[in-house]
Amino acid sequence: MDKTILKVENASKKFSKSLKHVMLHGAADITRDFFGVKTNSTKLRDGEFWAVDDVSFVLKQGESIGLIGRNGSGKSTLLKVINGIYTPDKGRVRIDGRVGALIEVGAGFHPMLTGRENIYVNGSILGLSKREIDQKFDAILDFSGIADFIDTPVKHYSSGMYVRLGFAIAINCVPDLLLIDEVLAVGDYQFQIKCMDKIKELQRNGVSIVFVSHSDSHIKSVCKHGICLDQSKPIFYGNVDDALLAYHQVSNAHQKDALQHYGHDQSHVRRGTGQARFSTVTVTDMNGTAIDHVSFGTNRIKIIGRYTCKEKIENPRFFAALRDASRSEMVIVLSATTSVDPISFIEGEGEIEFQIDVNDLGPNLYGIYTGITDSVMYDICYDIWDINGVFLEITPSDQLPRNELVVSRPYIIPSYTFKHTRI
């Protein structure tokens, strides 16, 4: 079982940034290749950049490795270099075995042809002979779960059926090395589970896998090793858990940049009438010590804000929110709800304190957003502040999320308490 299936040695691939350079360098490369002049492609020319920069790893039979990284970090390019679609500009890829690639599902499907006919077309494209497809036909049909529609032209298929059929063909190719590029993101939950089971079965049969996915849980369940790529360079190679940790670190660092950049747009940062304004807002642990991160699974944090009023305001309402960079996950807490006694008035200076249960929030980087409004929220805004530079990072830990579904909700109202003191 220790035969080396794949050896990637310093593999690098460069691309041109602009169309002009694509044309210029492309024409030069093709001409040189045509006349057999060897290219000295290890240096960057005008307008070029490394899309994959100096990646090395070894994969033995039955082993699996996860390629982890943010969008544009070079994962897919690397996968194409391994698959031989792109020729490396530096370094070398050695493969000993048959390669199967789940990069594009259903390639070459013709909409006018039936599912049956398309199995043969797609199978041939993936490198199977007619005899091999004949042998695997029943397994493919069974896995796809669309046997009833196999003689229907695929143009009448739903997108889900299309993907199922494409996936069923690809995964039944039984290669020695399987390259998977995020194709699992399509298809419904049930089918995803089925695919993951099939991938694990292949693994048990000695298939090596290079796996690209954004799902931590998929990567962890398939791979023992991981490579984290950032800006085309490998920044970590080793144990999959550490690779994921490295990924979350760079990912958060970049998100922090994004949040800060977003904050530079002053109109977004702060608005409101200014009759009352926050002077400071801090995030602290339960002891009141200022913090910028907690590990996932920590129960409660505090958001403490000091405010100043220019004049007396009746029935004010305070709120605080935690938002990630994509604005897709948001926690909001209010000072006046059925469970919190309303404040009758504020005057001069004061302090508010939200104690928030952050257990429902997944590992991510959150920006802080606070506000003072009237009791009918957003009717009059005294101060709405998207605070530049104050973050709370929830770092991954061994703790499992209590509830997987929370991330898909537009916002969460966690359990919290509110305290108000006049100074």
Next chain:
Amino acid sequence: MDNQKVYERNMNLNQGILGSLRGMVLELRNGTELGLRLFKRDFSAKYRQSLFGLVWVVLMPLFTVSTFVILNASGVLNVGNTKIPYIVYALFGLTLWNLFTGLTINVMNAVSSVGQMVSKINFPRISLVFSPVIMTFVDFCIRILLLAVVMLMTKTVPNFTNIPIAFLAILPLILFAIGGGLMLSIVSVVFKDLTNMVTIAFSFLMFVSPVIYPTVGRGGILGRIAKVNPLTSLLDVPRSLFFFGANDSPANFLIFAAISLIIFLFGWRFYTIAIARIVEKI
């Protein structure tokens, strides 16, 4: 099966001319099964939803030829002495011409029409060329049948002993078209307007080549173009072999046949080399 592969830069440049030719033939062999499969796909898809199917293949040249027969008969067009019935002359020319343009244009679109497939999956790239070539030959065969019917109706007798040689004489035209198509197929991935340009070029070329009327021995610009146009002998020689068993200008023909072979090999190698680079740009 040899499953060991190494990918590195300049990996195809160490073999010399014969080595790279062997590599090309090897790829052709590896890609044949997929190529035929893709042809089968395109063929069944094309004729599945078309009511008259292959009839269209016949109707198109028939209408074009009819137009010219009417023009000729009413004296608008002076085609000169064709020695065989004009309709047969024009239909033969048009059948060869459609083979030539069909091969060029269909091969030219081979890569750009499959879209993302080439940049996502590693398969023998030459497989993409099978379907357009065979599809064009299917059309050609049907049009030859049409020609045979028209010849029966007009009682035109070909030179039976020379028919095989006449078909062999079409080969340079075929090689020329495929070689050109292969080169254009790479360029058309980057320049989308190439299809329009080639279509325009062909409609011009048709009128300066001996397709629907003879061009050799004419005065003026047409006569001068006929002398340098490689298509003149590539079209005229098969026709005169087919009908008369004679060959007007063997020397010219052989030169252009050799050039066609070079264009074909050049195009093939260019396709093989350039497609690896061009997939990065799709």
